[in-house]
Amino acid sequence: MEFAVNVPVCAGSSEYSTLAFCEELSWTDQRDFAVDVEGLGFDGLAVPDHIMAGAGPTTEGLSTLAGLAGATEELYLYPKTFNDQLRHGPLLAKALAQLDHISGGRLKVGMGAGWKQDEAEAFGYDWPAAPERLRRMEESIEVCKALWTGTDVDYDGDYYELDGADGRPHPVQDPHPPIMVGGGGEQFTLRIAAKHADTWNYWGDLDMLRGKLDVLREHCESYDTAFDAIEKSWFARCVIRETEAEVEELLDAVPRFRSENLDDDEFHLVGTPDQVAADIERYREAGFEEIVVEFVDFPGTTGAELFAEAVAPQFD
Template sequence: MTVRFGVFVPQGWQMDLTEIADPIEQYEAMTAVGKAADAGPWDSIWLYDHFHTVPEPTMNSVFECWTATSTLARDTSRVNIGQMVGCNGYRHPALYAKIASTVDVASHGRLYAGLGAGWYEHEWKAYGYEWPELKDRMGAFRESVEIVKKMWTEDAPVYHGKYYSIDKPINEPKGVRRPHPSFWIGGGGEKVTLKLVAKHANACNVGGGDPALIREKLAILRGHCDTVGRDYDEIIKSTSIRIDPAWSKAETAAKVESVVEAGADYVILYIPRVAYDHEPLLTFASDIIPQFA
C-alpha cells in the first residue's frame, strides 16, 4: 500500500510558538515549516481550527485557521493544505463552503477542506458561541455537511433544516477540484460522523494513531459504506500521530507501520518543536517516507 503523509505546521495551538516573542516571526516560523514541506515529498500541511491554546487557555498566540490556510496557499506551490478539522460551530455552513471554495481557487485546487462537530467547550463560550448539547451539535453537523455539498455542487441550493436554512445562495466560483473541493470529515462517531463519511466525504480521520481504534472505526465505516452503496476503497483513511523526537528511526517507522497495518493509508504527523528545528521534518522525509512509497 502506498501511504501519503502530511504534517501540522506550528500554529500556536499546542504552545509550539512560545519561544518566539515577535508575532511576525511566529507567523514566519509557521510559514517556514510549510515551505520546507512544500520542498519535500510531503503530500500536505495542516492546521487546527482553534482559538485558544491547549491543554489550557493561555495568553499566547494561536493563528486563525482559515486565514492561515489562505496565506499558506499563496506561500506554497505544491502541497495540499488542510484543516484537521474545521469546527462546525464557528461558521455557518454556507459561509464555510464559500470560504473553502475561495481558498481552493487561491491554492489552484490544493485545498483539503476539513470539517468536524467541534468539542472545545470553553473556547466556544469565550468567543460567544452557544454550547449545545451533544445531540444538537451532531444534528447541526449533519445538516452542515449536507449544505456544504449542496453549495459546492448546485447552482441554486435550497435547504430547510432544524438548525440551518439556505435559500438559493450563489457560490461562484465553487472551486477548482471536481466534482468539488476535497472534503475531509474528522471524528469517529459511529452513529453520525462515520455515516456522513460514507455518504459524503473524500476522506476521514480516525483513531488518533491508535491501531486498535483505527481498526474498530474503519470496520464500522466499511459497514456504513456497504449500506449506502459506497466504494470503501475510494475513501482516504487518515490518522494522526504525534512523533517523539527521542524515537529512533526504527521506532518511528514501526509506529507508522502499525497504523498502516490497521488500515490507515494517510498519516498526518505532529512534530514537536518543528518551529525551531526542521531537522526531524527533513529526516522523516528522507528516511521514513520512502519506506512507504
C-alpha cells in the same frame, strides 16, 4: 501513502506540552516552517481550527491557510479540522471555494463538530450536546456540496435555509474539494463519514482504530457506499531522532509522550527512523493511507528533515 504535516496554531504550556521549543507562535514561524516542509517533499499541510487553545496567541485557521496557499506551490492544504460550531456553513462554503481558487485547486476540507467547549464559550458561542453539533455539521457538509456545484440552490434544513443561493465561483476541483470527516463517534460521526466523506481521520492506538474501522464499514453497508473508496487517515505527534539516546533526550523536553504518560487508547510516533517506520507500517497494513504528523520540535525542522530523509521514502 501520503504524509501531511501539521502546522500548529497555538503553543505554550497549556497546549498539553506538545511543542517542546515553542512558547509563543507567530505567522512567520508558520510560513517559514511550511515552506521548509514543502522543500522536504511532504505531500500536504494540515492546519487545526482553534481560536483560543494555548497559553499564548492562537492564530485563526482559515486565514492561516490562505496565507500558506500564497507561500507554497504544490502541497495540498488541509484544514484539520474545521470546528463546524464556529462557522456558518453557507459562508464557509463560499470561503472554501475561493481558497480552492487561491491555491490552484489544492484544498482538502476537514470537517468536525468540535470538542473544545471552553474556547467556544469564551468567544460567545453556544455549545449544544454532541448529537446536535453533529447534525449541524452534516447539514454544513450538504450545504457546501450544494453550493459548490449549484447556481440557484434551495435548502430546507433544521439549521440552514437557502433560497436561490448562488455558489459561484465554484471550486477549481471538480465536482468539489475532497471532504474529510474527523472524529471517532460511532453512532453519529462514523455514520456521517460513511455517507459523505472522501476521507476519515482519527487519532489513537491501532487496536482501537480497528474497531472504529469495523463500525465505519457497517455504516457504509447501511448506506450502500464503498468502504474502500474512503481514504483512512491517522493523526499522530512525532518524536524522532537518529539514535535512541537522542530520542530520550528529546523526551526529557516532552515527557508527556513517554509511554507511561499516555492514555490507554493513545499512540504517537516515538523513536528512531526505523522504529517510526515500523509503527507506520502497522497502520498501513490496517488500511491507513494518509498520516498527518505534528513534529514536537516545531518551529525547528530537525524532526521533519529526518522523517523526510529516512522514513517517508520507505513508503513510496
